[in-house]
Amino acid sequence: MIRRILQVWPHPGTINALAVRYTLSGVLQGVVLVMLLPLLRALLSQPIRVDEALWWLVAIAVVGTAHLASVWWGHAVGYPAANRIMRDLQHDLGDHLGRLPLGWHVNQTPGRIARVVAQNTPSAAGIVSHVWPERIAAIATPATVALGVLVVDWRIGLAFLAAVPAAVLVMRWSAPIIRDTQCRMDQASEEAAAHAIEFAQAQPVFRATGRAGAGFAPMERALDEQRQAFRHALARHTLPQYAYVGIVQVGFTLVVVTGAWLATRGALAVPETVAILVLASRFIEPLTAIASLSGAIQVADVALERVSTILTASPLPEPVTGRSPAGHDIVLDSVCFGYEQTRVIDDLSAVIPAGRLTAIVGPSGSGKTTILRLIARFWDADRGAIRIGGADIREIPTPELMRTLAIVFQDTYLFDGSIEDNLRIAAPGATTQRLHRAAAAARLDDIVERHPDGWKARTGEGGIALSGGERQRVAIARALLKDTPIVLLDEATAALDPQNEAAVSAGISALVAAGRTVVIVAHKITTIQHADQILFLDGGRLVEAGDHDTLLSADGRYADFWRERHTAAEWSIRR
């Protein structure tokens, strides 16, 4: 466990300091307990040996004070260390999440990262601030007591130690059980949280389909699994818990019986016997604490493992000596890619000329969005290469690649801030004039003018306060403001009202007019028709390429697709 902490938080000096301070604290507490022996012997002797008792009382007070001081000394390292660990891990996670490929983020369930950052990092900090050091102290105290008693009477000392091997065995047996059940409970909680979020987000769909009260099977299954995981954990923990408590009780009984047996045989004086029995009852406390602290360590270790899984996830390899693109054309050269085993892009080659609008079209699931993601290096292609201005994107340092590209996806994310904040994120230092120009080109100024708060109008978390088309207009304005030579755009599929559709089209035209290389996964016939080049994909393969007129006259797959779209666009509702 400590190895894992050091892996994610490499400060062995602090960890060693904690170990030393808490061992000292545990030993001092043990010494106080052992000193009860001579004190009780002096108090229970006939006549009472007052001077000796006083002497031991003073000694106990001195060592007790030293113990208190050592506890404070331990906290003085542990508490600030916990704060530092939490801060460092959260910063490291933030930095690392920013370096991980975007493709890694695509496959995360909602809530997982939030859980790791907000819940698992405090658990990891808690291990260092108290759980692990307190276990060290809880081991050091009974070890010191057992050693002290061994000096007084080796037979009772052995009785004290008799239960230790069995207790260690039970702890070793229970550790993987606690880990496994904790992992299952964590997994189940994560699933339940993800489905609860999905359930909340899908409310409009449920209501629209008249299923508001009908429940949501995936969430019910996830909640059921969570309850089962909880019951399973309780059931599996019960036996080791009873076994441990039983062993501690047997150990205590053994000490009592040995003391009584020695006393009846005259081998141990009554004051010593009483003192040892008092000691035995205090000896049990830390032994019981060790079990619960060890369980807490296993639970926290699972949290630490989750933090470590993110921190050790590999970013995509960065080039040793980077190359800069010598232009802004994009070449896809025999690209193959699959998300898992299934191949989604199959030996695809195409040239996307600089400063032009290229539309990628094709049936649903044909790999259009995947192509955009591969150009933005969400993942690396399994085979083949993608080149921008002659440079393989794997040779372009990521910050430079990100300066070259702007990405506008269908599910545009807006922060819970003002429209202005959401634009400025693309170019924090942009002048107001530039900001307004970008907004005007994307027809965002309409929205700003309409809203009583203007630029300060809040977008809501995820852009909830804006319509889908309005969100895309913000995203296009962002891309214009970012001023990158290449723009990748996944056109909104949801029906846009004519005003929004016209505005989005105007934004795309503004991008092309500004000389950007625009690659768009296009769904609207107006966008497709005006593209300089159309790439028609099916099953991850490039089936046809050319401009609209050429492809129409070829009367192939694209022509069929176009006719279908055209017919669909002309559909009207008749009474």
Ligand SMILES: Nc1ncnc2c1ncn2[C@@H]1O[C@H](COP(=O)(O)OP(=O)(O)OP(=O)(O)O)[C@@H](O)[C@H]1O
């Ligand atoms: N993150 C992912 N993990 C696993 N499979 C994925 C992932 N994203 C997409 N896929 C699969 O890859 C295939 C291509 O998906 P992609 O989104 O590129 O298609 P598309 O042509 O853009 O579809 P659409 O027009 O419906 O948006 C689909 O079969 C899809 O199910």
